[in-house]
Amino acid sequence: MGRKFFVGGNWKCNGTFDEVKKIVKILNEGQVPSQDVVEVVVSPPYVFLPVVKSSLRPDFHVAAQNCWVKKGGAFTGEVSAEMLVNLEVPWVILGHSERRLILGESNEFVADKVAYALAQGLKVIACVGETLEQRESGSTVEVVAAQTKAIAAKVSDWTNVVLAYEPVWAIGTGKVASPAQAQEVHFELRKWLQANVSPEVAATTRIIYGGSVNGANSKELAGQPDVDGFLVGGASLKPEFIDIIKSAE
Numbered sequence: 001m002g003r004k005f006f007v008g009g010n011w012k013c014n015g016t017f018d019e020v021k022k023i024v025k026i027l028n029e030g031q032v033p034s035q036d037v038v039e040v041v042v043s044p045p046y047v048f049l050p051v052v053k054s055s056l057r058p059d060f061h062v063a064a065q066n067c068w069v070k071k072g073g074a075f076t077g078e079v080s081a082e083m084l085v086n087l088e089v090p091w092v093i094l095g096h097s098e099r100r101l102i103l104g105e106s107n108e109f110v111a112d113k114v115a116y117a118l119a120q121g122l123k124v125i126a127c128v129g130e131t132l133e134q135r136e137s138g139s140t141v142e143v144v145a146a147q148t149k150a151i152a153a154k155v156s157d158w159t160n161v162v163l164a165y166e167p168v169w170a171i172g173t174g175k176v177a178s179p180a181q182a183q184e185v186h187f188e189l190r191k192w193l194q195a196n197v198s199p200e201v202a203a204t205t206r207i208i209y210g211g212s213v214n215g216a217n218s219k220e221l222a223g224q225p226d227v228d229g230f231l232v233g234g235a236s237l238k239p240e241f242i243d244i245i246k247s248a249e
């Protein structure tokens with residue numbers, strides 16, 4: 001099937017210029033498997049994107065953490081997909097739960113962003129995931145399927161999409177999903193893609209896990225058949241991010 005392992009680092013709204021330079025140094029000195037084995041993408045805050053892009057080793061790439069839903073213009077505070085393309089930023093994270101829940105981004109709005117960013121030539125890490133309340137009420141699969149369905153309604157070519165399953169209850173909490181819990185949802189998402197998009201998209205789309213991944217738990221999670229990599233928050237700011245990348249082997 002050949003789904004290359006993918007490790008994304010989401011730095012969120014963290015870091016000073018000096019801290020960013022230190023993280024880049026750690027990444028640049030890290031011994032990791034080759035690009036044939038693992039694709040690594042780090043996502044600094046917008047203001048640090050140019051410096052990270054220009055100082056980062058060439059086998060690692062950068063992502064923005066968000067972009068505007070349509071062509072730029074009179075949208076104060078926003079950054080457009082066109083600007084990212086212009087700066088040669090290849091990737092963007094869209095639909096992160098912090099944006100869905102804190103900033104009120106709906107499934108449809110996220111889907112519009114995904115479609116627009118792809119149309120401009122960006123590659124997209126599209127995030128889905130349930131809250132603790134939704135998990136406890138037994139609606140996990142229904143929730144992630146609805147989030148994915150909204151995207152599928154607006155996207156026909158999935159080549160440049162990585163789907164990130166990030167249970168909200170596991171993000172930044174230290175409460176990681178067990179390998180079995182992650183595998184179960186990834187399997188259901190792949191099954192959903194198979195039935196509702198196509199067997200080929202289901203077989204080739206990378207579904208990565210995010211939520212309190214660290215250097216100690218990544219190897220076992222990576223061993224699950226439908227876990228094709230990670231989106232890492234807190235640990236992507238630390239040297240253990242290198243260990244997480246190594247779990248691709």
Ligand code: PEP
Nearest residue numbers: 171172210211212233234
């Ligand atoms: C994230 O924010 O995408 C994330 C997975 O965070 P953490 O690894 O800190 O839980």
